[in-house]
Amino acid sequence: MDESRPAGSQDExxxxxxxxxxxxxxxxxxxxKNIGYLADYLTAIGIDLCEVRIVPDIAERIVDAVxxxxxxYTYVFTSGGIGPTHxxxxxxxxxxxxxVPIDHDPRAVAILKNFxxxxxxxxxxxxxxxxPEGAELIENSVSKAPGFRIGNVHVMAGIxxxxxxxxxAIAPTLRTGRKMLSHTVDVDLPESRIAAGLKAAxxxxxxxxxxxYPRSIxxxxxxxxxxxxxxxxxxxxxxxxxxxxxxxxxxxx
Amino acid sequence: MDESRPAGSQDExxxxxxxxxxxxxxxxxxxxKNIGYLADYLTAIGIDLCEVRIVPDIAERIVDAVxxxxxxYTYVFTSGGIGPTHxxxxxxxxxxxxxVPIDHDPRAVAILKNFxxxxxxxxxxxxxxxxPEGAELIENSVSKAPGFRIGNVHVMAGIxxxxxxxxxAIAPTLRTGRKMLSHTVDVDLPESRIAAGLKAAxxxxxxxxxxxYPRSIxxxxxxxxxxxxxxxxxxxxxxxxxxxxxxxxxxxx
Numbered sequence: 001m002d003e004s005r006p007a008g009s010q011d012e013x014x015x016x017x018x019x020x021x022x023x024x025x026x027x028x029x030x031x032x033k034n035i036g037y038l039a040d041y042l043t044a045i046g047i048d049l050c051e052v053r054i055v056p057d058i059a060e061r062i063v064d065a066v067x068x069x070x071x072x073y074t075y076v077f078t079s080g081g082i083g084p085t086h087x088x089x090x091x092x093x094x095x096x097x098x099x100v101p102i103d104h105d106p107r108a109v110a111i112l113k114n115f116x117x118x119x120x121x122x123x124x125x126x127x128x129x130x131x132p133e134g135a136e137l138i139e140n141s142v143s144k145a146p147g148f149r150i151g152n153v154h155v156m157a158g159i160x161x162x163x164x165x166x167x168x169a170i171a172p173t174l175r176t177g178r179k180m181l182s183h184t185v186d187v188d189l190p191e192s193r194i195a196a197g198l199k200a201a202x203x204x205x206x207x208x209x210x211x212x213y214p215r216s217i218x219x220x221x222x223x224x225x226x227x228x229x230x231x232x233x234x235x236x237x238x239x240x241x242x243x244x245x246x247x248x249x250x251x252x253x
Numbered sequence: 254m255d256e257s258r259p260a261g262s263q264d265e266x267x268x269x270x271x272x273x274x275x276x277x278x279x280x281x282x283x284x285x286k287n288i289g290y291l292a293d294y295l296t297a298i299g300i301d302l303c304e305v306r307i308v309p310d311i312a313e314r315i316v317d318a319v320x321x322x323x324x325x326y327t328y329v330f331t332s333g334g335i336g337p338t339h340x341x342x343x344x345x346x347x348x349x350x351x352x353v354p355i356d357h358d359p360r361a362v363a364i365l366k367n368f369x370x371x372x373x374x375x376x377x378x379x380x381x382x383x384x385p386e387g388a389e390l391i392e393n394s395v396s397k398a399p400g401f402r403i404g405n406v407h408v409m410a411g412i413x414x415x416x417x418x419x420x421x422a423i424a425p426t427l428r429t430g431r432k433m434l435s436h437t438v439d440v441d442l443p444e445s446r447i448a449a450g451l452k453a454a455x456x457x458x459x460x461x462x463x464x465x466y467p468r469s470i471x472x473x474x475x476x477x478x479x480x481x482x483x484x485x486x487x488x489x490x491x492x493x494x495x496x497x498x499x500x501x502x503x504x505x506x
Contacts, residue, residue, distance in 0.1 A: 023462065025288075026292055026302045026304075027292060027481070028292030028294075029466075030466065032288065032289070035307070036284040039279055039281030043280050043281050049281075050279065050309060051279075051306065051307065052273075052305075053305065054288070054304065054306075056303060061304070083444055084444060084448045085447075085465035086448070086451060086455050086463070086465075087464050088465075122445065122448075123449065124445050125445045125448075127448070128445075143469070159469055161469055180280070191336055191337060191338050192336075192337040192375065193377075194338075195337045195339070196377055198338055210339070211310070211340050212341075213282075214412060215412070216396070216415070228280070
């Protein structure tokens with residue numbers, strides 16, 4: 001175990017929510033690439049992503065989402081709205097959500113001063129050093145302007161390369177729980193043919209999540225059955241039950 | 254104008270929220286393809302997508318999201334969880350959200366009876382005919398099992414091809430507002446170089462949304478400035494102001 005990572009009980013469930021901030025996602029102009037990335041990342045380190053919200057660049061909506069989610073989940077992550085332009089209102093909105101002042105942070109100003117050539121640290125760029133009082137900075141190895149963490153809320157940039165770099169910087173500080181294990185059974189039948197067997201397997205295995213995901217490829221329906229559990233013995237038992245059900249339905253697995 | 258579409262005032266703002274239902278999106282196993290599609294679709298017909306939530310296959314969480322959003326927006330759309338397996342709990346959750354009973358709907362049963370060969374309409378498949386009382390069916394031209402509308406909530410399948418077909422079936426019934434017009438100005442400078450000019454242009458143009466979207470391609474930063482307004486004259490005036498600001502900053506547009 002990484003010694004810099006806070007010890008998490010192997011029985012603890014650690015949860016998270018993600019708030020994607022940006023008009024451009026809601027208008028369709030930009031297609032989000034951060035949700036899938038964060039989902040994979042958190043699952044891999046033993047944190048359950050439980051909810052995602054996409055909200056517009058409106059302070060009240062950001063405040064409401066963050067305040068609603070930060071009391072419900074271990075961690076909240078946000079992406080977007082921390083750049084230098086007038087529509088970047090995330091830092092101010094987070095300060096408002098926590099009821100704390102916001103100003104240019106000397107640590108962030110020093111980072112930007114060190115990065116930009118003499119005389120090029122304009123007022124707009126200094127805007128990226130506005131950090132709510134009491135927050136810790138999150139390193140940005142790509143373009144320097146930092147993200148920040150306040151309470152259990154982690155504020156990251158929206159550009160995928162920068163968000164990913166910030167997430168790498170955050171990960172060692174996160175408490176993580178027992179990882180969700182997963183096994184997929186591919187079935188060459190539509191899910192309605194195996195539904196009864198899957199339900200029986202689910203009913204017989206508390207603590208296991210059996211998901212059935214239909215697919216349509218060139219008009220032909222098949223199914224992926226995903227079995228998830230934190231305990232490996234339980235997982236194997238449920239997978240065996242699913243495979244037996246599928247075989248009974250006459251499908252190859 | 255399509256005569257079957259309810260007349261919408263050209264000054265009316267019509268809003269929507271989208272609830273994506275499914276553990277598989279939150280675990281990262283499936284990468285969502287419906288949010289971007291719906292965002293583009295609604296923008297094109299004059300409906301503002303104002304919020305998106307991704308929630309797990311847990312009834313309480315679906316109920317909470319739907320009840321929270323259906324009072325705030327003109328329309329709510331959902332995707333996922335209306336198939337034949339035990340983890341498809343959307344229809345029951347929506348009935349619970351509206352406080353109405355749910356049972357096999359004779360219209361939906363008739364559609365399935367007509368589709369499946371004699372003797373193949375199993376109990377699992379009949380599950381797809383469970384529709385909350387008072388709902389209208391939404392046609393599924395791909396695989397027949399219908400979606401449904403109850404109140405202002407439209408319940409669609411999660412498989413993209415089926416969701417898209419259902420959306421085509423729904424669209425003529427939707428009230429639409431005055432379309433948001435949009436013009437993009439490409440700038441070969443990082444956004445911090447044009448931030449002051451953009452802010453001035455925004456301050457001078459109420460009723461216009463000026464968004465600044467940084468991009469990093471091979472480590473080189475550039476910006477797309479998106480100007481949006483419902484009034485064309487206002488849009489043109491704001492675009493001219495943005496172009497002047499960009500030119501003043503020394504960039505090609």
